Amino acid sequence: MIKTLHNDQSIMQQAIKQAKKTMNEDLGGPFGAAIIDADGTILSVSSNSVLGDHDPTAHAEVNAIRMAGQKKNSHDLSGCVLYTTAYPCPMCLGAIIWANIKTLVYGCRPEDADAIGFRDDFIYSFIEKGRSDHSVLSIKEKHRDECLKLFEEYQSKNKTLY
C-alpha cells in the first residue's frame, strides 16, 4: 500500500484516469472509483469492467470495494472513504453500506449519467415505488418454509453476524 497522503482532487483524478483507460479499452462504462483508508492510504483505484469481465456487478465502486477488502483482508471497510466519478447506483450504494463505509464523495449527478444513457435513476425509481413494476422485475415468493429452516439452523448455531 502506498502510504502517501493525497488530497481529494488527486484521488478523483486517479479514478477518472483509470475509468478513461478501461473505457478506451472497451472494458466497461465511463466510471471510476477509489477507496481511501482512515490514515489516508489509497486502498484501491478501480473502474467499470462489466464488459471485459462479463460481470454485470463489476461497477467501479463494487470493484474498488472488492479490491480494498483484499488489501485489508477484511469485509469491513469502516473508516474508509469512497470516491466515485458518478453518483452510485442502488447496487453500489448497497455495497458501500454493507462495507461499513460512512463517507461517499461523488462527481457527476444521477441526471448526468441519465443524459449519456445509463439508467441508474430507473432502478432507484423501481425501489422507491415499492418494487411492484413487473415490467422491470417480477418478484415471487415460493418455498418460504424450507428457506426458513436455514435461518433456524443459523440461529441455533449462534453464528456471529457480520
Place this chain on the structure above:
Amino acid sequence: MIKTLHNDQSIMQQAIKQAKKTMNEDLGGPFGAAIIDADGTILSVSSNSVLGDHDPTAHAEVNAIRMAGQKKNSHDLSGCVLYTTAYPCPMCLGAIIWANIKTLVYGCRPEDADAIGFRDDFIYSFIEKGRSDHSVLSIKEKHRDECLKLFEEYQSKNKTLY
C-alpha cells in the same frame, strides 16, 4: 453445464444446501441463490461468502450472477430466472436488474432476515427516505466538472452502451 431440467423446488433446495455448507464452514451468512437459463439449464448455484472472501459484495445473488456471467461469457443474463433463499437486499436487487434478469423467486421475507439480525430492510429504508440520513452514509458532491469531462469523452467516442 448440466442440461437436465429442474423443477423450482429442487433448484431452491440446491441453493439451501449450498448456503448450509458455507454457513457451516463460517464463510458467510445463511443465504443461497441459483440461476436458471431460459432452457432450464442451471447456470450457477452459489451462497454468501462475505467472510471467507473478505468481500462485502459476495452475497449469494451477486456470486450467482458473477458465476452465471462467466458461464455465458456475457454480462447479459436476459431470460434467466434467479432463485434466492431470501428476499434480496438493494445491492443484490440492483445486480439482478443490471443483469437483465426479469424473474426473481425468493423464499424468506425481509422480516425473516431482520429477525435473525440482517439489516437489509434498513438499507431499503435509507433509499426510500431520500438517502439523506447522515448516520447511515454521508454523501457529498465534489469535482463534478472534472468528472463530466469523462462523460463527454465517452459520448464523443459514441461508445456502445451495455
